[in-house]
Amino acid sequence: MIERWNRDQVLALAPDASSQKAAHGVSSPGKWSNTGVTAEAVWGECKGSGSKPYRACVDLSGPAYRCSCPSRKFPCKHALGLLLLWSADGVPGADGPADWVAEWLDQRRARAERPAPAPRAAAAAAPDPRRAEQREQRVAAGLEELDRWLADQVRQGIAGSRRHDHWDGLVKRLIDAQAPGAAGTVSRLGTVLGGEDWPARLLSEYALLHLLVTAHRREPPAPTARGRVGFPTSKEEVLAGETVRDRWDVLGRRDEEQDRLITRRAWLRGRTTGRAALVLSFAPAGQTQTLDASLVTGMTVDADLAFYPGSAPLRALVATRHGAAPAAVPPGSGPEQALREVAAALAGDPWTDSWPVVLDGVVPLRNGGWLLGGPDGGIPLHPSAGTPWRLVAASGGRPLTVAAEWTPQGLRPLSTWDEEGRVVVL
CATH class of the missing domain: 2.40.50 (OB fold (Dihydrolipoamide Acetyltransferase, E2P))
Known part of the structure; x- marks a missing residue:
């Protein structure tokens, strides 16, 4: 039998908060009949407002969902409620799926085994070299304009950058130059204006943009730089x-x-x-x-x-x-080793703005702001984390293994594990 998911894992699948609330309303055993679970799927019939119950099932290997209700949300409240019931050990094991569930699983397997369509002729799929060259020229011109604009900002001062629409014209010109990656980076510059240290952060972003222009001028440009500029890889x-x-x-x-x-x-x-x-x-x-x-x-x-x-x-x-x-608590490291890993990633790609880390033996600590600390130091939490009550409650003062997303402004906690090794979504 497949290992049951817990409540946090199920609720993380919900498309919105209202779906989570609605799922709780249909997760009681009295709402369900003809339920069952195998290693492949969990299914059941949920009492609704009509004469016929809604049939819901979940392919646990996906997961994938099916329900006879008319909801446009995916997964719907019935699929989520069924999973909540299963997570609470409220669904009995079965030797095999119900007939309607087996039919659906067979259809999914048949679609997965269907051979991929034959590729188009190489001549049709090959890019037009003239268009490719035109784009290279447009991108190069757009990046040169970006570099001149950056020089003007530094020369004139950044006091005028407090307007959130300060970069709109430049973003449009970079889009016209077919450099969507650079345009997206510029469009997000307004997010740095909220903190007291905004001048230093803005200058850091300007420096990274200048570095991107410089890296793209090299012959040939590195794949990392081309990807950041906006050249796609299929x-x-x-x-x-x-x-x-x-x-x-x-x-x-x-x-x-x-x-x-x-x-x-x-x-x-x-x-x-x-x-x-x-x-x-x-x-x-x-x-x-x-x-x-x-x-x-x-x-x-x-x-x-x-x-x-x-x-x-x-x-x-x-x-x-x-x-x-088999699910288990992932191996982690101390804050110092995690930061060394991030530093190595930044050395390869200076434009990296997030990286996953797993910290072992850390506790949430209040030191002005909040941080995750261990024997070899600590890493501050991102300001958006606020007071991490859920993390504090999970810790209770004991060291934890915590998965988090590193960003230049601090860690965004993702998940942790309780004393029984069950994941807690943060």
Whole structure:
């Protein structure tokens, strides 16, 4: 029987807070009948407002969901409620899935085994060299304009940068120059204006942009610089490269919305290799059901990962899944060793703005602000963490293993583990 997820892992799958609340309302045993669970799936029938109960099932290897209710949310409250019931040991084991569940699982397997469509002819797929050269010229011109603009800012002073629309014109010109990565970096400069140290942080961002321009001028530009400027690498190219197989611990995930686009960031670490990985998925605002929900915080996945090119490869795609692995508390390190790892990543990619770390034997401490401290020092928490009550409660004064996202402004806690080794989503 597959290891049960706990309540935190289930609620982390919800598309919004209202879905979490609604799931609690349908998670009591009295709401459900004909429930069962195998290593593949959990299923049941939930009493609704109509004469027929809603049939809900979850493919635990995905996870993937199916429910006969009309909800447009994904997963719906019935699938979440069923998982909450299962997490509370309220679903009995079964020798095999119900007929309607088995039919759905067979359909999913058939789709997964369906051969991929034949690739288009190489001539049709090959990029137009003239267009590629035109883009190179546009990008180079756009970056030269960016560098002149940076020089003007330093020469004239940054006092006028307090307006949040200060960079709008430059962003539009970089988009026109087909340098979306650089444009995105400039568009986020307004976020540094909130703190008292905004002048130092803004100058640091300007320095990194100047470094990006300089790195792109080199012949040939490094893949890391080209990626940061905005030259894409297709999924097909990434998946055609080498892969790394490991048991990958899912440390946590976070959704961010910008410009009507939701980005889901799932952080992983290899149990054997110790490699960090970031798996991204995207969806238009309001359509979270299309985001990848298969990487559940606290689970361990036996999989091959293919990494995007770069001097400090981090972003990856899941190339092949070999199944779930036994979940356990991931190995960690002290703050000093974690910061050495971050420093090595920054040496390879100076534009790195986040990196997953696992700290072992640390406690949340109040020292002006909050930090995670251990015998060999501590690392401050990100200001957005506020007072980390959930982390403090999980610790109770005892050392913890904590997974967090390192950023230049501090750590954003992702998850920790209780005394029984169960994940706690932070």
